[in-house]
Amino acid sequence: MSMALRQATMSDLPIIVDIYNQTIPSHEVTADLKPVTVDQRRPWFLEHTPDHYPLWVVVLDEMVVGWLSFSPFYGRAAYAKTTEISLYLDRTVRGKGLGSQVLEMVPNQLIQVGLTTVLAYIFSSNLPSIKLFKKFGYEQWGFLPAVAELNGRSNDLVIMGKRFD
Template sequence: MNIRRAVQADLPKLLEIYNYEVVNGVATFDTEPLTLKERQAWFDAHNVGNHPLIVAEADGVPAGYATLSTFNSKAAYDSTVELSIYVAPECRGRHVGRELMGAIIALAKEDPRTHRVVSIITGTNEASIALHKKFGFRYAGTITEAGFKKGRYLDVGYWELAV
């Protein structure tokens, strides 16, 4: 597995990975698949400042990706970033998420502009919660019934890591 910065040519596969979760899961609260045009703005907001976008590549194809994104648009929050990791369904269970987590946290620690990494995790996402615990994230609280998807209200937990 090769971990590297995302390039424009990766965007269609990254969108496919994300849209799979939109349609089939609850890790994102988007409810309708995004288009390439819609996802382009997201792509362009990464690999600038303290917002890296990295890809885990297996056999020359993105198997998953990780980002550090704007946590809140107010300037005082600039040193806090939101972590997201998505893994292609066919690559789950192969430690792609763990490799991406290690690499994105290393980038956060190397960047003096980043002080805190925050993840917002759906309460039912046991695998993500376990991964965050393994990397030393601290549980910071829950917003109950924060979103409605797949016919039910879902809680979200906030997890943080000081870097």
């Protein structure tokens, strides 16, 4: 199996949306409660630029099976080198080590776009993601108790962070 990242193109947006929507019913991964549409995600897609806040697709054996994005953490200039990371994988490849392969590529990608600090927002119930980020040296930098209500139950938000100097 040959895995690679490549810059996402607008033609990738439908598969990016499909992979994202796969996670909504579990109420473990994202705070969206209903599936999103390609039209709804188009502005988000266009906010990503290859030179600072890129969006990649994860390609496995020539098929798009996931995506990785760096997004602004907070809209003030002093935070320009800090990014929120998002990593989503198609249900057919989850649990097979692909997330680890992608996170191994993050330091090099950060250098290319001038970012130094990565934050991951993860629900406390999403133990596989917390375990994955801890495996790569991310630490819990924040904890927001019961900030989300998903399917009638409260969920905490864990903020994992790591500096790459």
